[in-house]
Amino acid sequence: MKELSRKFCVAPMMDWSDRHCRFFHRQLTRHAVLYTEMVTADAVLRGNRERLLGFSSDEHPVALQLGGSDPAKLAAAAEVGAEFGYDEINLNVGCPSDRVQEGRFGACLMAEPGLVADCVRAMRDRVTIPVTVKCRIGIDDQDEERDFQRFIETLADTGCTTFIVHARKAWLKGRAPKENREVPPLDYARVYRLKQAKPELEIIINGGIESLDACDDHLRHVDGVMLGRAAYHDPALLGAVDRRYFDPATPERHRAEALLALVPYAERHIAGGGRLSNITRHVLGLYQGRPRGRLFRRYLSETANGIEARAHIISDAVHLIERGEVAEAAQAAQ
Numbered sequence: 001m002k003e004l005s006r007k008f009c010v011a012p013m014m015d016w017s018d019r020h021c022r023f024f025h026r027q028l029t030r031h032a033v034l035y036t037e038m039v040t041a042d043a044v045l046r047g048n049r050e051r052l053l054g055f056s057s058d059e060h061p062v063a064l065q066l067g068g069s070d071p072a073k074l075a076a077a078a079e080v081g082a083e084f085g086y087d088e089i090n091l092n093v094g095c096p097s098d099r100v101q102e103g104r105f106g107a108c109l110m111a112e113p114g115l116v117a118d119c120v121r122a123m124r125d126r127v128t129i130p131v132t133v134k135c136r137i138g139i140d141d142q143d144e145e146r147d148f149q150r151f152i153e154t155l156a157d158t159g160c161t162t163f164i165v166h167a168r169k170a171w172l173k174g175r176a177p178k179e180n181r182e183v184p185p186l187d188y189a190r191v192y193r194l195k196q197a198k199p200e201l202e203i204i205i206n207g208g209i210e211s212l213d214a215c216d217d218h219l220r221h222v223d224g225v226m227l228g229r230a231a232y233h234d235p236a237l238l239g240a241v242d243r244r245y246f247d248p249a250t251p252e253r254h255r256a257e258a259l260l261a262l263v264p265y266a267e268r269h270i271a272g273g274g275r276l277s278n279i280t281r282h283v284l285g286l287y288q289g290r291p292r293g294r295l296f297r298r299y300l301s302e303t304a305n306g307i308e309a310r311a312h313i314i315s316d317a318v319h320l321i322e323r324g325e326v327a328e329a330a331q332a333a334q
């Protein structure tokens with residue numbers, strides 16, 4: 001099996017990193033590892049698998065993120081994920097929402113390293129693809145550095161070697177998930193120290209990383225970076241990832257190319273009963289910060305949302321913005 005490089009990853013994001021979003025991101029970078037939204041083990045075992053887990057073969061390398069705390073169910077769900085063709089199974093030990101705490105999974109599990117180790121062991125026993133863990137640097141009052149290191153050591157004893165660390169603690173009581181992604185301060189140095197203490201582990205850092213220059217700084221200390229909101233809101237940055245981190249011979253992927261590659265994909269999706277906006281909602285930030293970015297966003301918002309909207313709207317949007325850019329460049333040159 002080809003070894004996965006997790007030097008650059010796009011984060012699991014509920015309601016955002018669905019299959020259409022990942023397909024779009026894949027048009028911008030061939031190499032970044034893309035993570036699904038969290039799917040609970042119960043949903044995998046009881047729900048509509050094709051709807052929950054189905055993905056396009058163009059999305060590889062793609063990792064399935066699972067939520068849960070029952071080793072047997074997680075192992076069974078991991079097996080289903082492997083059968084679907086995912087390249088990695090990731091366990092969510094970082095999500096702080098109340099809904100998640102009731103089901104006893106997500107960040108609250110950082111208080112139970114033994115149970116998480118049982119889960120990881122059970123999954124590793126069942127699948128041959130890598131099983132990785134995404135966690136925080138601490139929770140509530142359990143936020144001493146030694147608690148964090150002990151948590152990682154307990155999991156590393158199962159043979160798990162890859163940890164994605166969101167470099168801020170989670171407050172489990174009284175904070176909305178959104179606040180938990182913004183309020184607790186980032187402590188990148190703690191993640192760097194983990195890598196120093198455990199050089200044999202693969203450590204991917206996450207949280208508040210907004211540019212590829214910032215990624216370069218982190219990559220001096222850890223093995224990989226994971227970007228969530230920056231990649232979603234400003235996906236054009238993904239167009240420079242392959243050349244910068246994987247293959248210097250790759251040309252930067254242009255925005256228009258990525259969009260045009262979505263047209264046949266959207267045609268198939270619509271023919272199967274889907275809506276164009278299921279896809280276009282993920283591309284609205286593509287021209288973020290560009291002179292006609294607002295026009296692009298407005299055009300798609302106004303035209304792509306109807307049930308009748310067809311795939312050519314994407315190419316119309318490309319022509320609208322690219323023609324405008326050419327005209328502006330010509331004007332500037334005069």
Ligand SMILES: Cc1cc2nc3c(=O)[nH]c(=O)nc-3n(C[C@H](O)[C@H](O)[C@H](O)COP(=O)(O)O)c2cc1C
Nearest residue numbers: 011012013014037038092166207208209227228229
């Ligand atoms: C809308 C949204 C949904 C998220 N859903 C998940 C999730 O399902 N699983 C998970 O582990 N983290 C989830 N996260 C957290 C991100 O994976 C990431 O850890 C966090 O946003 C910090 O990274 P960033 O600053 O690069 O966005 C979510 C974040 C956002 C913004």
